[in-house]
Amino acid sequence: MKLFGTPGSPFSRKVRVFLEEKRIPCEYIVERGSAPGSRVPQYNPLAKVPTLMLDDGRGLYDSPVIV
Secondary structure (H helix, E strand, C coil): CEEEECCCCHHHHHHHHHHHHCCCCCEEEECCCCCCCCCHHHHCCCCCCCEEECCCCCEEECHHHHC
């Protein structure tokens, strides 16, 4: 899994802490959804972080949904 987020986002931080506490392996990628060439819009139609890309290619977004 890959988590797209930014260091300043409290919602990305919430998901990162949850994944760490549950010991769920996940690659953290610092990327804004609004940046040119960003991969976030492929998995989140709102182009916002946090966005979690699952191993099967599906995307989850919105921190309560991810957690």
